[in-house]
Amino acid sequence: xxxxxxxxxxxxxxxxxxxxxxxxxxxxxxxxxxxxxxxxxxxxxxxxxxxxxxxxxxxxxxxxxxxxxxxxxxxxxxxxxxxxxxxxxxxxxxxxxxxxxxxxxxxxxxxxxxxxxxxxxxxxxxxxxxxxxxxxxxxxxxxxxxxxxxxxxxxxxxxxxxxxxxxxxxxxxxxxxxxxxxxxxxxxxxxxxxxxxxxxxxxxxxxxxxxxxxxxxxxxxxxxxxxxxxxxxxxxxxxxxxxxxxxxxxxxxxxxxxxxxxxxxxxxxxxxxxxxxxxxxxxxxxxxxxxxxxxxxxxxxxxxxxxxxxxxxxxxxxxxxxxxxxxxxxxxxxxxxxxxxxxxxxx
Numbered sequence: 001x002x003x004x005x006x007x008x009x010x011x012x013x014x015x016x017x018x019x020x021x022x023x024x025x026x027x028x029x030x031x032x033x034x035x036x037x038x039x040x041x042x043x044x045x046x047x048x049x050x051x052x053x054x055x056x057x058x059x060x061x062x063x064x065x066x067x068x069x070x071x072x073x074x075x076x077x078x079x080x081x082x083x084x085x086x087x088x089x090x091x092x093x094x095x096x097x098x099x100x101x102x103x104x105x106x107x108x109x110x111x112x113x114x115x116x117x118x119x120x121x122x123x124x125x126x127x128x129x130x131x132x133x134x135x136x137x138x139x140x141x142x143x144x145x146x147x148x149x150x151x152x153x154x155x156x157x158x159x160x161x162x163x164x165x166x167x168x169x170x171x172x173x174x175x176x177x178x179x180x181x182x183x184x185x186x187x188x189x190x191x192x193x194x195x196x197x198x199x200x201x202x203x204x205x206x207x208x209x210x211x212x213x214x215x216x217x218x219x220x221x222x223x224x225x226x227x228x229x230x231x232x233x234x235x236x237x238x239x240x241x242x243x244x245x246x247x248x249x250x251x252x253x254x255x256x257x258x259x260x261x262x263x264x265x266x267x268x269x270x271x272x273x274x275x276x277x278x279x280x281x282x283x284x285x286x287x288x289x290x291x292x293x294x295x296x297x298x299x300x301x302x303x304x305x306x307x308x309x310x311x312x313x314x315x316x317x318x319x320x321x322x323x324x325x326x327x328x329x330x331x332x333x334x335x336x337x338x339x340x341x342x343x344x345x346x347x
Contacts (some may be wrong), residue, residue, distance in 0.1 A: 002037040012037060013030040062110050084137035092131035098123040099159055106163060120167045146182030153179050164225035173210075173233045180206050192252035200244035207238035235291055239276065247305065248274035273302055 013034065019182070020030040053081040076082065082090075088166055102119055134142075153175040160168030194202055211234045216221045249268045251257035253312040277301045283292030303324065 005042055008035065064213035077337060084133045087132035088130045088137060091126050091133065095123050095126040095130060095155075095278050098126060099163065102165070103163055113237075117165065120163075120165045123159065123166060124171045125157065127152055130154075144186050146179050146184075146186050149175055149179030149182055154230060157169055160226060161222050165221070166226055169229050170233075173230065175204070176210075177203075179235070196250075198248070198250050198252055200241050200248060204238060204241035204245060207241055211238065232290060235294055237281070239279065239294060242272045242275050243298060243301060243305070246302065264285040269302075273299075317343065 001263050005076070015096050016025075016030050019025045020027060025033070077087070086247050093105035098119075102123065105116055105119070129146050131152045134151075135145070135347055141147055141328070153172055156168050156172040156175055159165065160172050164202075164335050181199065185191075186196045192198060197205065210230060214227060214230045214234060246269045249260065249265045251260060280292060280299065283289070
């Protein structure tokens with residue numbers, strides 16, 4: 001008998017009732033179908049997820065306490081006469097061993113499991129230590145930290161793609177951002193602008209590049225296992241960067257931004273609002289609920305940000321929130337009518 005949670009059981013019961021009312025199945029068939037599943041007593045999957053999150057948090061704290069503790073490292077180094085290069089090599093070897101072990105585990109049981117996915121936290125940390133000590137041995141190429149961030153990104157990406165590790169691919173995207181930032185600062189000799197762009201503008205460029213790469217490789221066999229992570233991360237970075245641009249514009253420094261009048265940033269605000277609306281329309285047309293919901297979320301964030309920037313000291317709070325509530329009620333009513341119209345057309 002199939003075990004389902006309450007939400008899944010509700011959907012199944014609703015489907016069976018609709019089939020029965022449409023004379024697609026007989027009442028006897030409907031009764032037999034309802035007997036093929038039962039509601040599980042407890043949603044242990046959610047509890048398991050929380051336990052694994054706690055395990056990841058503890059592992060990260062242990063990593064910070066043991067590996068990043070300079071005193072502990074110095075004792076270990078003096079006792080065994082190890083150089084930074086040797087430590088980097090040892091952890092690189094450990095990474096290879098862990099990846100091979102993870103590959104064998106995946107071959108034995110290819111089904112997704114939180115327990116097996118959590119294992120990839122070990123090679124993630126091992127790669128990080130190896131890259132850090134490799135950088136120390138090379139004196140970070142005289143301050144070019146971006147190269148080593150990029151090396152970690154490439155390592156995580158290759159392993160994540162080949163072994164279909166979602167956690168490893170998440171680490172890839174998280175490492176890509178500081179790698180990109182550090183490299184742009186190094187190329188521009190530490191200047192605030194890179195190709196005429198401040199940091200938020202550079203980040204939105206990276207987001208567009210990530211979206212483009214995803215669209216190019218979305219049908220690749222190896223990439224399919226992790227493509228949804230890139231898709232979510234790209235849109236989140238795109239809209240978050242756009243929101244930051246709507247606040248700071250293309251100001252080079254915080255001091256320069258403080259001297260800029262808010263009215264001079266209206267073009268950036270309008271651009272971000274248009275971006276959110278276009279993303280919302282695109283999400284609705286492509287039936288991508290994630291993109292649609294994220295666009296709505298950032299539209300709300302945009303409205304609240306503009307209120308605190310321009311109207312907080314000038315309008316009554318009750319009037320503002322009343323107008324806001326009425327506007328969203330009107331928007332929801334329009335969407336509801338459209339959904340009803342679409343259902344009527346399908347029938």
